[in-house]
Amino acid sequence: MPPKAKFTREEIVNAGLNIVRKRGMGAVTARELGMELGSSARPVFTVFHSMEEVQEEIVRAAKEVYNRCVKQGLSQEMAFKSVGMEYIGFAGREPQLFRLLFMRERAETPGVKDVLFAIDDNHEEILHSIQTQYGLSEENAWALYRHLWIYTHGIATLCATNVCSFETGEIDGMMTEVFTSILKNIKAGEKYDQSL
16 A cells, blocks of 8 residues: 655645745755655655656646736736736746746747747637737737737846846836837738748
């Protein structure tokens, strides 16, 4: 009969998230998890089969934290802009989780056209908010989304890596300026290169 689990999956994953928040995913080991839980490494393996399984659950939990930010943004009147602000805010508040989800090397490199499918499970809801709020075709909504995501990701990366800091009003102004410019061009009929 296997030993009774001393900690639940959720407790172990939360301990892992705490370690990631402090020192990044590279610091998550069975020993560190045990220390975070005030125990030995052994209880981890009464619940999980491997450290890879633990890490997968930590990534899933980090996505849940991020997804709550996206849902918050989507609930606002200016949903698309609010999602962008939440993305940047997430990078500033949770830099290690942001790095884990959006700044890690991937086995396959998607093109810019497909990157949002590859990294963000919320892309369809965000795209729908753009189409609904701004009356754009799916093609033009994708063009706007991709351009703004690239810009937003740049700001978020600067925040997550402490390269520079921005005031909230400054980010808001920058986002509005770029968004307005791209939307104006789209509405005027300028065709964006869809291979991007």
